[in-house]
Amino acid sequence: MGNIAWSIFFCSSLLILLSFLLLQ
Secondary structure (H helix, E strand, C coil): CHHHHHHHHHHHHHHHHHHHHHHC
16 A cells, blocks of 8 residues: 555656646
8 A cells, every 4th residue: 555655646746847847
């Protein structure tokens, strides 16, 4: 369970970072 939650958090943070870089 913990690994799944961590991977979801990691993927969402990567998506946020990618969208932030694209919006600049």
